[in-house]
Amino acid sequence: MRPVSYSRVSDVATAIATVAADPTSAYLAGGTTKIDMLRIYAEPSQRLVDINSLPIDHIEVQPDGAVRIGGLARMNDVALAPVVVDRFPVLSEALLLGASAQLRNMASMGGNMMQRVRCSYFRDAEARCNKREPGTGCGAIGGVNRGHAVLGTSPHCIATHPSDAAVALVALDAMIHVQNAAGHHAIAADDFFLLPGDTPEREHPLNHGDLITAIEVPPLAAARNSLYLKVRDRESYEFALASAACALTVEDGTVAEVRLALGGVATKPWRARAAEHLLRGAPATRETFARAAAAELAGAVPQPMNAFKVELAQRTIIRALETLTARGAVS
């Protein structure tokens, strides 16, 4: 492993000051991404600042019904928090369907937002990769790319965004709270993840040293009837080939409210706005669902090995909507 130095901080201001002062430094939360990156030489950090003692791990309900999740809250704690299970099942499920129990006990929500792509060329420090080393080319285009994205790709990078939780958060219009030396600001989840474009190395609108202090999920009645559907090769401990985070309210056979985001198929957690637009106010039928799904995938750019994802994503959307329609009708 790359030689690193390590220190532990216990307050937010010191954490930010320490990391901001040294461009070779980085925050260390659960370490389930960061340590891997160092072991495989995919990231150059030389100094780790351990933030696990910072008091930003709470899960709190706000007066308006929003839920505020600390940046250091662990994936499992969030997934099992009664308020999340109750009001935002889509988020609870997305978390529980991710990684493994051991990882979820270590991994933080902030770290989850910042996790790096699983593209094997990115992870192979000697392969060509525009994200790791801008300008070197993309090993995945023309390479082995079954797991790669079909939406939001660019000629420079086609890596799939790996997070499940982020897909749910984008569907729920969550806000990511960020603090730095200058103060505090919040970024809409959908804007927090950048398309690769011609700068795939830039994944978030953050500056070095910016700290995720919390994630806020605004109240949403429709979210009580929500789910996360994850399609993958094996039953657990595996990233999505396609996934859908979906919340749905059907009134009198018509879609009253819908939120839909896709995972496993796009370079960022993909809010399916075209599909949502078609669905709102339309009859809650398989036919509508299929039309909405087709509209969302109309712009897909498949690679030789992942063409099946275009069809799979549509079927995943349809299944999610059908399941929620049936469930909504029962309750």
Next chain:
Amino acid sequence: MTAAIGRPLDRVDGRAKVTGAGRYSAEIALPGLAHAVLVTSRVPSGRVELIDTYDAERAEGVLAVLHHLNLPKGGSVPPLLPSLFGGPASGQTFFPMQDEVIHYAGQHLAMVVAETLDQAEHAARLVRVTCRETASVTTVEQGRDRAYEAEKIFAGFIPGRVARGDVAAALDRAQVTVENTYHCAANHHNPIECSATTAVWEGDRLTLYDATQGPNATLHTVAELLNVMPSHIRVVTDHVGGSFGCKAMIWDHPALAALAARAVHRPVRLALSREQMFSSVGHREEQEQHLTLGADRDGRLTAIRHHKLSPTSHFDDWAEPSLGVASQMYACPNYEGVYRLIKANTMTPTFTRCPGEASGMFVMETAMDELAAKLDLDPLELRLRNYAENEPMSGHPWSSKGLRDCYRRGAELARWSERDPRPGVTRDGNWLLGWGMASSGYPVTPPGNPQRARARIFADGSAVVQSSFSDIGTGSATAMTQVAADGLGVPLERMRVQYGDSDLPNTAAAVGSAGAGMVSAAVHIAATALRDQLIAQAVADEHSPLHGADPAQVVVSDGRMALRDRPDTGETYAELLQRAMMADAEALGTWIPPGLDTPYGTMTFGAQFAQVAVDPELGLCRVRQLIGVFDPGRVLNRKTAHSQLMGGMLWGMSHALLEGTIMGPDGRWANASLGEYLVPVNADAPDVVIETIETVDTVVNPLGVKGVGEVGMVGTAAAIANAIWHATGRRHHRLPITVEDLL
């Protein structure tokens, strides 16, 4: 005392393993230990032009950087011989770092030795290798044009072509035929413990702590590679964390560890990384098979034509024998089997659990299912109509065969006759349900050399049995304790088995599902020899209550010898030894295995049934139940035997649905990690039902043990593929069967 053999005894090494007290080969703590890390080739073909070690040599903690220009040359590479023969067993006839030629990606090019593992890993990243890459062939598709018919495969033991009767004529006349091309992805073993060797020189004597299926295989191979006298090498293997064939042959890393230790005058540990495991210890080759079955309208097979095409290395003609068991399963008068090979830029493929049986029987058994559907016959009935009463290739009788019972019991457990045989009609919500079955079989192959064990009893009546075999996680140490206790007639608590050390009496490597049979033979013979020796001593001893008795009438139980019909008359071993003022007594047991020309067909048989649920809209297949019934001869320990069979069946499921190593366009394995090479997790594991039919086999070895190590995997993939067909009406001819195939 009830017999220990057969009981579901807990593992004797279980506590050491789960508490972490047991030391694996990469955990041996030695004073002054240094660490070696390999630098491997990025390109599949070419020449090394420059190895720049300037930065690496100056990195913190680095002791040496070794490569083809400064690595001392050793002895010679022994020929490719399976380690079951008990001699040198090189995984390929190529030893790296001898010249600048690159034959395959991942080839070991240099080795960095440093004070700590982290330092060695870091310095290895600093070694800059400049290569001139040349054109390469790494897949069946790329090499199809240059395929050739192999003269021999599998280390020269199996002819490249076998024929019986007249297949062409029989196919012309066949009333029904089934003909398909099948493709199986390459597989890697992925045991949880990566291969590792810790090497220590004391003068000209070498000790290797090696993760191996055969301590003696390591000893003999390293002796030849380094030109060191075998008498000066000791190989210790306390625990092995699984192998599945990747530790069956001896690859270059044990010898490299020894060379590194010699270079730095310190003990050196060389542990392969997970990624290096994909290009250092062989693999199951990618393969294409073409099978044609001909039958009459009653379903009787009249012809089998089975061809295989696969890539091998530049140095060796290796193909796993995919045609083997498939050619022995059914009675059929006309047969033709041909292996074709492609010289490719890969290492020599190797034994991978069920080498050939798994892939060949996937093909044979899915074709049989297709034939049954064509004939509108129950697939089980089709198998019974073609039941091979004798071994079809030689005509010899089987040493034992319980397959009919396996079919019957399996069908009962699966409620086979209650399913709706029509495909694509049984639903459970979004899931289509299907049932499938397949035959299973794995050859029983004797080792090539005598197997030995030593039994020793002490004056307090406690005993130890010693034999060099390694327990690779199968439970053999536990089973041998049971065999030894019964053989000598002492309680289990008083018996210890010492193993995993080449200084102990010689055994071949525990490979080919042969370990239990051959080691139990030696242990049984040693323990009973000691028993007989002590009985002889007692009947000759005028102070013994057994004095003058007929030895044949003396039985031993709980450490006490007594007359069979007068149990009151007798004494304990301890009494006998103490009276004679003997501190101990010992006996050597040697088992001479039957030759390969024994006039019997020898095979462990089984029947496999699978129930799957397929969600065709989302491309998901989940296995709901696996049922396996096998006839492994005598079962030494019910628990560990069932675990072996279950592990095999789960791997068969994985072979069907998950596992495949993908060759990238750059000629490198593209998914060389456990994150991307998928093996099943607990959540994938279905309900697994296992039963054994105990058959008596007096041919294979003294205890009639046919083996359970691999047969569990044979036929599982076919049973699942057949179940998928039954669920959906679609046939799949490629493994693994994944989401995109099922959509």
